[in-house]
Amino acid sequence: VLSEPRPIWGNLIPEFLADLKEADFETIPCPLCGSWDLEPIYEGVGLRGNHVHCVICRRCTHIHINPRPTLEAFKRFYQGVDYFELCAEFSRMSIEEKLAQFEDDSFWERRSVHGERLYARYLTGRLGPEDTVFDFGCGDGAWLWSLQQSSGCQVDGEEISDHYVEVVKRKLGVDIFNGPIEEVAEDIVAKHEGGVRLAIVSGSLQHMLDPLLCLRAAHQILAEDGFLFVCNWSIFEHYLSPYGDEPSRLIGESLSWEHPHYFHEASFRFMLEQSGFELVDLQIESPIRERHMHAFAKKARPRDDIEPIHDVDGVVARVRSLESATVTNRLRRI
Numbered sequence: 001v002l003s004e005p006r007p008i009w010g011n012l013i014p015e016f017l018a019d020l021k022e023a024d025f026e027t028i029p030c031p032l033c034g035s036w037d038l039e040p041i042y043e044g045v046g047l048r049g050n051h052v053h054c055v056i057c058r059r060c061t062h063i064h065i066n067p068r069p070t071l072e073a074f075k076r077f078y079q080g081v082d083y084f085e086l087c088a089e090f091s092r093m094s095i096e097e098k099l100a101q102f103e104d105d106s107f108w109e110r111r112s113v114h115g116e117r118l119y120a121r122y123l124t125g126r127l128g129p130e131d132t133v134f135d136f137g138c139g140d141g142a143w144l145w146s147l148q149q150s151s152g153c154q155v156d157g158e159e160i161s162d163h164y165v166e167v168v169k170r171k172l173g174v175d176i177f178n179g180p181i182e183e184v185a186e187d188i189v190a191k192h193e194g195g196v197r198l199a200i201v202s203g204s205l206q207h208m209l210d211p212l213l214c215l216r217a218a219h220q221i222l223a224e225d226g227f228l229f230v231c232n233w234s235i236f237e238h239y240l241s242p243y244g245d246e247p248s249r250l251i252g253e254s255l256s257w258e259h260p261h262y263f264h265e266a267s268f269r270f271m272l273e274q275s276g277f278e279l280v281d282l283q284i285e286s287p288i289r290e291r292h293m294h295a296f297a298k299k300a301r302p303r304d305d306i307e308p309i310h311d312v313d314g315v316v317a318r319v320r321s322l323e324s325a326t327v328t329n330r331l332r333r334i
């Protein structure tokens, strides 16, 4: 009797990925511009051992996973322990150790550095106790905590992982929105429309199925003189190039199931401008959060006439040349 057929990588990939079915994925038009003119850029084994398809949009050059996981599949992943386990594994600690660190004051001191830098660079004299800061995908709430320490501001946020929602409640005493942005955006806008001074989306846009929905919600909750801070890895500088002691990755080694988007400067600018923001500052190597590209922008009029960048062949050529460099370096070492 033959045993159940298993995927080739079935014994190597995490259970939550091995359990995914075809129905857990959907093919979509470009999530930034709606175009169906998508060109495959990679198909094969991804970072976590499962099969991924990555495409580039020929209209706006956005690189993303397509077919992508459905919202239901995403929610199962974030609401269970799977995501938290992955975070713990990334920090090379057990779940128990990960949870214990939130009780430790020195942990919060270390975590406050990003918020302090953000405050010093853009917010001194601009953010005070009467202002509200909203963090989309706020994780453990470290940005909010730090900005509250610096300015006395009011804080609120949104987070998909219920573990982190608890952490924020304990540390900051705030009941933030719990859920994927796709489900809670309306409630966030209803509560905060036009009343927020600063919206933060730090390292979370690449996790969201619909990043434009998040940025549009940010636009709606901001006051007319409101600001947006957003940061993310750039596929060129932070995945495909060596960074610090970490060697460069091939594109397959960069793609993971829970990150449907891979931003780079051109697509990042297009996305922000299209959602109604005027860039004040864009830094490919962020001085605020290491190994991130960041943008600080102010609320402007939403526009639908932004022309995306058409240099798709240039973007693909850059991916291929970085991959060639990585392969060459590895062969040289052998």
Ligand SMILES: [Zn+2]
Pocket: 030, 031, 032, 033, 034, 035, 057, 058, 059, 060, 061, 062
């Ligand atoms: Zn596009």
